[in-house]
Amino acid sequence: MKVTLATHGGLAAPVLASLPPDVVDTHALPESDAAELSRLVAAAVPASAAAAGNPEPPKRAPDAMSHSITVEEGGHSSVLVQSDADMSPEFAALLRWLKEHVARD
Amino acid sequence: MTSEFRHHCIVPPYLLERLLKDDDGEVRQAALNTMLTTAHLRGERAVRAAFPGLATPGNARRTIYDCRNTTSLPFAVLARSEDGPEAADVSVNRAFDVLGKTRDFFQRVFARNSIDGHGMRLDGYVHYGYEFANAFWDGRQMVFGDGDGRVFSDLTGSISVIAHELGHGVTEHTTGLEYHNQSGALNESMSDVFGAMVEQWTLGQTAEQADWLIGREVFTPQIEADALRSMKAPGHAWNTEKFGKDPQPDHMSKYVNMPDTYEGDWGAVHYNSGIPNKAFYLTAATIGGYSWEAPGLIWYEALKASNSETRFQEFADTTYRKAGELYETGSAEQMAVLGAWQEVGISITGVSAGLARARNRPAGKNGDATAAVRALTAQVQELSRDVATLKGRATAGG
Numbered sequence: 001m002k003v004t005l006a007t008h009g010g011l012a013a014p015v016l017a018s019l020p021p022d023v024v025d026t027h028a029l030p031e032s033d034a035a036e037l038s039r040l041v042a043a044a045v046p047a048s049a050a051a052a053g054n055p056e057p058p059k060r061a062p063d064a065m066s067h068s069i070t071v072e073e074g075g076h077s078s079v080l081v082q083s084d085a086d087m088s089p090e091f092a093a094l095l096r097w098l099k100e101h102v103a104r105d
Numbered sequence: 106m107t108s109e110f111r112h113h114c115i116v117p118p119y120l121l122e123r124l125l126k127d128d129d130g131e132v133r134q135a136a137l138n139t140m141l142t143t144a145h146l147r148g149e150r151a152v153r154a155a156f157p158g159l160a161t162p163g164n165a166r167r168t169i170y171d172c173r174n175t176t177s178l179p180f181a182v183l184a185r186s187e188d189g190p191e192a193a194d195v196s197v198n199r200a201f202d203v204l205g206k207t208r209d210f211f212q213r214v215f216a217r218n219s220i221d222g223h224g225m226r227l228d229g230y231v232h233y234g235y236e237f238a239n240a241f242w243d244g245r246q247m248v249f250g251d252g253d254g255r256v257f258s259d260l261t262g263s264i265s266v267i268a269h270e271l272g273h274g275v276t277e278h279t280t281g282l283e284y285h286n287q288s289g290a291l292n293e294s295m296s297d298v299f300g301a302m303v304e305q306w307t308l309g310q311t312a313e314q315a316d317w318l319i320g321r322e323v324f325t326p327q328i329e330a331d332a333l334r335s336m337k338a339p340g341h342a343w344n345t346e347k348f349g350k351d352p353q354p355d356h357m358s359k360y361v362n363m364p365d366t367y368e369g370d371w372g373a374v375h376y377n378s379g380i381p382n383k384a385f386y387l388t389a390a391t392i393g394g395y396s397w398e399a400p401g402l403i404w405y406e407a408l409k410a411s412n413s414e415t416r417f418q419e420f421a422d423t424t425y426r427k428a429g430e431l432y433e434t435g436s437a438e439q440m441a442v443l444g445a446w447q448e449v450g451i452s453i454t455g456v457s458a459g460l461a462r463a464r465n466r467p468a469g470k471n472g473d474a475t476a477a478v479r480a481l482t483a484q485v486q487e488l489s490r491d492v493a494t495l496k497g498r499a500t501a502g503g
Contacts, residue, residue: 066367
């Protein structure tokens with residue numbers, strides 16, 4: 001499984017736009033980390049899917065960033081998008097794990 | 106196959122109840138978490154309201170909460186209140202102090218009672234998220250991250266950034282400029298204008314003395330960048346190997362077209378704000394003196410006279426009209442506005458370019474007449490400040 005994190009917008013939008021996305025591949029991770037990442041993704045997907053049914057337009061909070069997490073596995077790709085201003089706990093947990101992992105590397 | 110799930114806003118209760126009965130355990134757990142968070146938020150508000158020392162609606166009272174590096178505002182803990190003692194946490198105290206300075210700026214300069222004009226409480230959340238390199242206004246409160254320590258520093262360290270975020274609240278409560286394309290870029294620009302003015306007012310700087318940088322303190326010392334943006338020289342705030350060059354335009358001929366999506370910064374709102382930013386700087390530099398006086402008043406009155414869909418041309422026309430109303434038609438102030446917009450590629454509707462060029466001379470170069478106008482303007486502004494102060498006292502007393 002390959003997980004890609006891209007961040008857009010925010011107070012420093014033009015700066016962030018110049019930075020490449022962060023990519024984590026479970027094949028390159030220790031088994032325990034790969035399992036943890038898979039668990040976090042599994043939790044974040046249904047939380048985002050549940051919210052995706054909401055007919056209201058997205059909330060555009062000034063300067064809020066949007067985080068796009070692309071999950072690729074077995075020829076299937078899912079994109080989870082959430083904003084700083086409106087983030088599920090499951091998405092936040094996945095985002096934090098990815099940031100911590102990237103910072104460690 | 107690609108699918109996209111976007112979390113828009115709070116899920117309606119009926120949907121949550123249905124999800125609680127879903128066959129999928131993960132879905133049930135997600136729904137339960139959301140309901141618990143919402144219930145906790147309701148409970149926390151009720152508990153907070155019961156304590157007399159905490160911020161209550163009205164009187165622009167400040168309250169700072171510590172998110173403890175989570176993304177949950179409802180679970181943030183009280184760190185400092187209006188009547189409480191100074192905190193041990195420097196981020197808490199910085200946010201508290203700058204919220205106060207910004208509140209005082211709006212009260213004393215524009216006789217505006219807090220963000221909404223009616224004493225709205227000022228709630229700030231610090232230490233939001235993990236290595237969160239951002240600050241934003243979510244419609245009710247300001248949220249500040251610690252930065253990642255590698256590229257971005259603690260966002261509470263920048264007065265122009267904090268005032269910028271509060272400025273979004275002011276814009277939301279005056280015109281509600283839609284956050285996309287030109288109205289969004291104007292929204293961003295107004296926040297930069299407020300951010301610069303609050304910083305200059307706090308430091309007692311004239312337009313000539315100020316550096317007109319927004320977010321000077323945002324980058325870590327390892328990053329060779331002046332600031333997030335330069336209002337004096339859009340496109341020149343940074344030029345580094347890591348980020349490339351600051352892409353902000355300073356003229357309509359360089360207007361940046363990007364999609365109205367989150368990837369496109371909602372139509373390049375943080376890019377094209379450079380154009381009206383430069384117009385404000387040029388106006389302030391031409392008039393001379395303090396930016397929050399004539400230039401700030403003209404921009405603030407133009408903001409109040411705008412609407413949610415106002416674009417650059419309409420806003421420029423409004424600033425020109427307001428300058429004429431406030432300082433007389435053909436005044437040095439109105440000519441400064443005219444020349445500033447022309448320099449960024451926007452001609453005021455109904456004013457020929459030739460006339461604009463002929464009349465666009467920096468204030469002070471027209472001899473004694475201009476000097477006399479400036480002296481009179483200064484006296485009027487002094488009187489306006491006195492009236493604003495008296496109005497503020499009357500409002501606070503009422």
